[in-house]
Amino acid sequence: MLTGLDIEGTTLLHRTSARLKLIVLFAVAAGLFAVSNVWLLVAFAIIAAGLYASTGIGLREAFRRVRFVLFTVLLVALANYLFHSLSDALAVLFRLGTLVLLAAAVTATTTVSAFMDEIAVLLRPLERLGLLRAADVSLAVGLVLRFAPEILARYGDIREAHRARGLRARPLGVLVPLVILTLKDADTIAMAIDARGFRRQ
Known part of the structure; x- marks a missing residue:
C-alpha cells in the first residue's frame, strides 16, 4: 500500500505548522482573485513553483501529482480564450496554476494527521x-x-x-x-x- 501524499523533509515548509500553512493558502487564494495583472500572476506562479520544488520532491513525481489538475486548468483557460480574450485566459491559467502548485506544496509537507x-x-x-x-x-x-x-x-x-x-x-x-x-x-x-x-x- 502506498504512503500518503506527504513526503519527509526538514525544509521551512515542513517545519511550518499546518494551521499557518492553511491560513496562508486561503489568504493567498482570496488575494489572487483580486489580482488581474497577468505579469504579477506570472510572478506568483513562479514563486509557487519554487516553493513546490523546495519541498524536495523529484521533478517527475512533482509533475505526476499535479498533471491532471493542471490539464483541467488548461482546459478552463482555453475556454476563457475562446469566449473572452487572451488576457483573461492567461489570468485564469496563472491564477489557478498558482493555487494548484501552492496546494500541492502544502499537501507534500503536511501529514494527514x-x-x-x-x-x-x-x-x-x-x-x-x-x-x-x-x-x-x-x-x-x-x-x-x-x-x-x-x-x-x-x-x-x-x-x-x-x-x-x-x-x-x-x-x-x-x-x-x-x-x-x-x-x-x-x-x-x-x-x-x-x-x-x-x-x-
Missing part, C-alpha cells in the same frame, strides 16, 4: 451547535487524502493490465473496475471504522 487535527479544530464551533461531529468530518478528509494516491496507483495498474493483454485501455473499461474496487475498499474501511468505535452516530 495534521490536516485532520486542524479540520477538527476549525469545525468545533459547528459541533457545539449540534450540526456535525468534527471528528467524523476530519476522518473523512483524512481518508480522502490518504487513499487518493492508492486510487491513482490502482488506475495505473488497471491500464497496465489492459496493455499487457494487448487490449486498448478504453475509459469505460478502466473506470468500471476502478469504481468497483474502490467501493469494495470503502465498504471494508467503513466496517473497520465502525468495529473500532470511531464513530458514535
Whole structure:
C-alpha cells in the first residue's frame, strides 16, 4: 500500500505548522482573485513553483501529482480564450496554476494527521451547535487524502493490465473496475471504522 501524499523533509515548509500553512493558502487564494495583472500572476506562479520544488520532491513525481489538475486548468483557460480574450485566459491559467502548485506544496509537507487535527479544530464551533461531529468530518478528509494516491496507483495498474493483454485501455473499461474496487475498499474501511468505535452516530 502506498504512503500518503506527504513526503519527509526538514525544509521551512515542513517545519511550518499546518494551521499557518492553511491560513496562508486561503489568504493567498482570496488575494489572487483580486489580482488581474497577468505579469504579477506570472510572478506568483513562479514563486509557487519554487516553493513546490523546495519541498524536495523529484521533478517527475512533482509533475505526476499535479498533471491532471493542471490539464483541467488548461482546459478552463482555453475556454476563457475562446469566449473572452487572451488576457483573461492567461489570468485564469496563472491564477489557478498558482493555487494548484501552492496546494500541492502544502499537501507534500503536511501529514494527514495534521490536516485532520486542524479540520477538527476549525469545525468545533459547528459541533457545539449540534450540526456535525468534527471528528467524523476530519476522518473523512483524512481518508480522502490518504487513499487518493492508492486510487491513482490502482488506475495505473488497471491500464497496465489492459496493455499487457494487448487490449486498448478504453475509459469505460478502466473506470468500471476502478469504481468497483474502490467501493469494495470503502465498504471494508467503513466496517473497520465502525468495529473500532470511531464513530458514535
